[in-house]
Amino acid sequence: MKQKIHLTLNGKKVSIEAPAHRLLLDLLRDELELTGTKEGCGTGDCGACTVILNGKPVNSCLVLSGELDGADVVTIEGLQTEKGLDPVQRAFIQAASVQCGYCTPGMIMMAKALLDENPSPTEEEIRFALAGNLCRCTGYTKIIQAVRMAAEELRSRQ
Amino acid sequence: MEFTYIGKSVRRLDVEDKVTGRTVYGYDLKLPGMVHGKAVLSSRPHARIIRIDLEEARKLPGVLTIVTGRDLPFIHGESVKDKPFLAIDKVRFIGEPVAAVAAVDEETAQKAASLIRVEYEELPAYFDPKEAMKSGAHPIHEHYDSYEKAPFIRSAPFPNICHYSRLRYGSVEQGFSQSDLIFEERYEVPTIQHAAMEPHSAIAQVDENGKVVLWVANDAPHRAQTELAEALKLPLEKIRFINPYQGGGFGSKGGLKVEPLAVALALQLKGRPVRIKFNREETFTSTLTRHEAIIDIKSGVKKDGTLVAREMKIIWGTGAYAEKGPTVCIRGSMPAPGPYRIPHVKVDGYAVYTNKAVAGSFRGYGIPQGAWACEQHMDMIAQALAIDPLEIRLKNIFVEGDETYWGERLHGVGLKETLLKAAEAIEWGKKDQGIKGLRVEGLKGSRVKRGKGIACISKPTRTPTTSNAYVQVAGDGTVQVFASTVEIGQGANTILAMIAAEELKAPIDWVTVAQPDTDITPFDASTTSSRSTYHMGNAVRFAAIDAREKLVEIAAPMLEAERHALLVENGKICLRDAPQMALTFGEVIRRRFGANGSLQGRGSYTFTAGKDLDPETGQSSRASAFYMYAAQAAEVEVDEETGKVRVLRISAAHDVGKAINPLNCIQQIEGGLVMGYGAALHEQLITDANGRILNPSFLDYHLPTSLDIPELIPIIVEAPEAEGPYGAKGLGEPGLAPTAAAIGNAVFDAIGVRIRELPLTPERVYRALQQQKKGAA
Numbered sequence: 001m002k003q004k005i006h007l008t009l010n011g012k013k014v015s016i017e018a019p020a021h022r023l024l025l026d027l028l029r030d031e032l033e034l035t036g037t038k039e040g041c042g043t044g045d046c047g048a049c050t051v052i053l054n055g056k057p058v059n060s061c062l063v064l065s066g067e068l069d070g071a072d073v074v075t076i077e078g079l080q081t082e083k084g085l086d087p088v089q090r091a092f093i094q095a096a097s098v099q100c101g102y103c104t105p106g107m108i109m110m111a112k113a114l115l116d117e118n119p120s121p122t123e124e125e126i127r128f129a130l131a132g133n134l135c136r137c138t139g140y141t142k143i144i145q146a147v148r149m150a151a152e153e154l155r156s157r158q
Numbered sequence: 159m160e161f162t163y164i165g166k167s168v169r170r171l172d173v174e175d176k177v178t179g180r181t182v183y184g185y186d187l188k189l190p191g192m193v194h195g196k197a198v199l200s201s202r203p204h205a206r207i208i209r210i211d212l213e214e215a216r217k218l219p220g221v222l223t224i225v226t227g228r229d230l231p232f233i234h235g236e237s238v239k240d241k242p243f244l245a246i247d248k249v250r251f252i253g254e255p256v257a258a259v260a261a262v263d264e265e266t267a268q269k270a271a272s273l274i275r276v277e278y279e280e281l282p283a284y285f286d287p288k289e290a291m292k293s294g295a296h297p298i299h300e301h302y303d304s305y306e307k308a309p310f311i312r313s314a315p316f317p318n319i320c321h322y323s324r325l326r327y328g329s330v331e332q333g334f335s336q337s338d339l340i341f342e343e344r345y346e347v348p349t350i351q352h353a354a355m356e357p358h359s360a361i362a363q364v365d366e367n368g369k370v371v372l373w374v375a376n377d378a379p380h381r382a383q384t385e386l387a388e389a390l391k392l393p394l395e396k397i398r399f400i401n402p403y404q405g406g407g408f409g410s411k412g413g414l415k416v417e418p419l420a421v422a423l424a425l426q427l428k429g430r431p432v433r434i435k436f437n438r439e440e441t442f443t444s445t446l447t448r449h450e451a452i453i454d455i456k457s458g459v460k461k462d463g464t465l466v467a468r469e470m471k472i473i474w475g476t477g478a479y480a481e482k483g484p485t486v487c488i489r490g491s492m493p494a495p496g497p498y499r500i501p502h503v504k505v506d507g508y509a510v511y512t513n514k515a516v517a518g519s520f521r522g523y524g525i526p527q528g529a530w531a532c533e534q535h536m537d538m539i540a541q542a543l544a545i546d547p548l549e550i551r552l553k554n555i556f557v558e559g560d561e562t563y564w565g566e567r568l569h570g571v572g573l574k575e576t577l578l579k580a581a582e583a584i585e586w587g588k589k590d591q592g593i594k595g596l597r598v599e600g601l602k603g604s605r606v607k608r609g610k611g612i613a614c615i616s617k618p619t620r621t622p623t624t625s626n627a628y629v630q631v632a633g634d635g636t637v638q639v640f641a642s643t644v645e646i647g648q649g650a651n652t653i654l655a656m657i658a659a660e661e662l663k664a665p666i667d668w669v670t671v672a673q674p675d676t677d678i679t680p681f682d683a684s685t686t687s688s689r690s691t692y693h694m695g696n697a698v699r700f701a702a703i704d705a706r707e708k709l710v711e712i713a714a715p716m717l718e719a720e721r722h723a724l725l726v727e728n729g730k731i732c733l734r735d736a737p738q739m740a741l742t743f744g745e746v747i748r749r750r751f752g753a754n755g756s757l758q759g760r761g762s763y764t765f766t767a768g769k770d771l772d773p774e775t776g777q778s779s780r781a782s783a784f785y786m787y788a789a790q791a792a793e794v795e796v797d798e799e800t801g802k803v804r805v806l807r808i809s810a811a812h813d814v815g816k817a818i819n820p821l822n823c824i825q826q827i828e829g830g831l832v833m834g835y836g837a838a839l840h841e842q843l844i845t846d847a848n849g850r851i852l853n854p855s856f857l858d859y860h861l862p863t864s865l866d867i868p869e870l871i872p873i874i875v876e877a878p879e880a881e882g883p884y885g886a887k888g889l890g891e892p893g894l895a896p897t898a899a900a901i902g903n904a905v906f907d908a909i910g911v912r913i914r915e916l917p918l919t920p921e922r923v924y925r926a927l928q929q930q931k932k933g934a935a
Contacts, residue, residue: 029186034179035179035182036178036179036180037179038183038186038355038356038405039185039357040355040356040438040856041357041437041438041855041856042437042438043438043855043856043857045438045856045857046355046438046856048355075179076178076179077179079178080178085174085177085178089177092177093169093173093174096167096169096170096821096824096825098170098177099406099647099648099649099825099829100354100355100356100403100404100405100406100646100647101173101175101176101177101181101403101405102183102354102355102356102405102406103355104176104177105177105179108177127864128864128865130863130864131863132863133864134355134856134863135355136352136353136354136355136406136408136829136833136861137355137406137647137825137829138828138829138832139828139829139830139831139832139833139867139870140862140863140864140867141828141867141870142825142828143864144864
């Protein structure tokens with residue numbers, strides 16, 4: 001049975017009908033045509049589908065639509081503003097952190113959530129925050145470097 | 159020579175789309191009117207299919223069609239045609255597709271699949287290739303002899319042999335009799351998986367003219383087109399592969415994987431596109447794995463460490479179907495004795511069918527397995543002779559002009575430099591020194607021991623193969639490269655654009671690379687075997703030169719000058735002596751062809767020198783268009799109380815011939831290294847006594863994470879390759895090839911225990927330590 005869900009998606013009010021058991025991941029990719037959020041496992045093990053829900057990073061494959069009424073959801077498509085790319089996105093480009101790019105949106109959302117909460121993470125804290133986001137191409141070093149660079153840029157702006 | 163782009167770390171062309179989520183991968187694709195497919199997978203490892211009951215599933219509203227193997231008399235396979243689209247009459251592994259359903263939505267398809275009942279009669283099943291090839295074993299392929307096969311396929315007088323390859327050079331008997339010492343060991347490598355982050359999927363549609371169109375992130379669209387055309391007995395032009403971006407593949411997304419399921423359903427659905435998406439579990443159980451291997455190695459050496467003879471027998475567990483097993487067996491067995499001058503060599507390689515998931519191409523194509531054995535064996539010899547592991551390698555490695563034991567003369571050999579640089583980067587020879595950022599306390603007498611290890615490889619590429627390319631210049635001066643190289647994350651699009659820009663003398667911002675589409679982009683053998691920069695790089699280079707020459711020819715009368723008086727630079731053609739007299743590419747094209755005109759340059763590259771492989775002896779004077787050389791060195795800590803191995807740092811020096819984009823090279827080396835690290839320390843597909851994979855999820859199959867990785871020290875070495883574009887070789891695969899052996903050697907250096915099976919889990923290391931203590935007591 002479908003139910004009406006009102007949520008804020010990438011800063012805009014959205015109303016959508018979906019059965020309560022529909023996953024947030026499927027809602028984004030299939031109903032809302034936001035395919036920037038990737039599916040890597042569907043079981044919460046790889047982090048490719050990470051989005052920011054009410055300020056916290058979540059695996060969108062583990063969130064049911066029934067929980068979403070009134071929620072605030074930010075996806076990779078919501079990071080870019082009229083001013084351009086988000087500093088985290090820019091850092092991923094500068095640090096050459098991207099190869100196949102399939103894990104990249106999830107990585108960026110996780111890094112964004114980390115820096116929102118902790119603007120000066122240590123390397124250990126960065127590694128820990130990204131530990132649930134798998135990447136098979138890069139070997140992680142350049143991703144960790146990107147998060148450090150984004151943190152520096154964000155701090156220098158303050 | 160001064161280059162504008164070559165040798166520069168140009169930013170990847172596709173990176174902005176990837177950080178914003180705009181890139182469309184195979185898994186993201188949707189088509190209007192699309193319906194959804196789901197496969198029913200075998201629950202038995204080896205069984206006759208007695209009955210498939212479709213009745214309940216057919217009754218479910220929303221189900222559009224159901225197919226089984228009997229509806230599809232199509233057999234495919236690259237070198238042995240042994241695989242049906244869906245199992246026909248028998249299943250050969252748990253996870254083999256038995257039936258497929260199409261329905262209006264994914265949920266209905268899944269429900270219908272769960273309602274299909276299959277009745278089996280079990281047959282003896284083999285999960286260990288050694289058992290499968292024992293005399294009297296039940297055949298996994300009863301009709302193997304009647305299968306259509308490539309001419310190089312050979313059999314051997316054992317059951318369940320999919321392919322047998324051999325190499326003979328000198329006389330090992332003579333070599334062993336001339337040796338001072340003989341060493342003999344067995345090494346084993348378990349099955350692992352590619353685990354690309356994007357799972358497998360395909361969309362198929364049969365159009366009104368009966369043309370089969372596929373949208374799939376396949377790494378070799380033309381090869382897959384041929385394989386599918388041969389299976390369906392259709393002309394090539396009736397098959398079209400359209401390639402979206404690929405979210406990693408590492409060898410798992412070539413050939414036909416989910417494609418036959420989508421095609422099987424599309425053939426029934428008359429024009430409607432049907433999508434099959436494998437979930438992660440299905441990707442683990444039903445796509446592809448890396449070959450397990452059992453490697454016997456025997457060497458005869460002089461007391462001074464000179465190699466005299468080496469004999470190897472390698473059993474490759476190839477799983478239930480041939481796939482690329484035969485060529486992994488050939489190209490993995492041939493160079494398995496290592497990158498060394500050895501006067502007497504004998505290798506026997508057996509690709510053996512088992513009742514496990516299909517094994518096939520995996521980044522490195524058999525080289526990592528061989529290196530695990532050969533490179534630890536080299537250290538074992540070095541230790542017995544009290545020679546430094548680096549020294550014994552330097553004494554025996556291939557150098558410029560050497561003839562290999564497969565009969566090829568080598569040129570552009572950067573191996574020595576890779577060894578020296580990899581060793582230097584971890585301070586080879588210095589023991590138990592403090593490491594940057596790490597405090598070393600009380601290592602003496604501590605339960606934590608530290609050691610260093612080194613390993614090296616050479617890797618061939620698929621030869622001979624062809625790449626074709628067009629470079630098109632449009633009426634506005636923009637340039638498009640038409641090539642069927644697939645952007646799988648390796649950065650090929652950027653490399654090809656750089657080469658086109660360099661040769662055309664066009665700004666790189668003007669250059670884009672078309673997505674592969676067999677109806678549009680010209681033939682390419684495959685995006686595999688680290689071959690793209692070399693082969694397609696050459697083809698694009700020739701195409702860009704051709705386009706440039708054509709532009710100059712057309713512009714000459716416009717500028718009222720002879721061709722030799724013209725200069726091409728920065729997207730313009732001008733007079734050498736009066737550069738202000740210039741026409742842009744766009745102006746030249748518009749004047750000649752009109753406002754919407756365009757001009758096309760063509761390029762083709764095939765490596766042609768030498769003689770093909772002799773199947774009797776494995777000798778070939780062109781076994782490979784080029785060789786990639788690499789050495790890696792690791793420093794580890796081993797906790798003797800828990801068996802835990804911690805890699806502190808690992809250097810990787812790779813001879814790339816010429817780094818066309820150095821940053822891209824570093825990315826490939828780092829990624830390869832960490833993949834090799836995973837295979838060394840954690841990764842293994844574990845099967846139970848019935849052949850069921852017990853860890854088909856990222857929770858249970860331990861990929862390296864950001865918390866695991868050691869300090870990585872990537873190093874580029876450039877020993878130019880004469881025919882390569884700007885001297886380039888390849889790089890995609892070797893990143894992981896010597897890693898496990900380097901770590902294994904470091905573990906030995908730390909604790910004095912040789913571990914011959916992978917992965918180096920704490921349990922395995924702990925048990926090996928206990929065994930050693932028992933032996934000593």
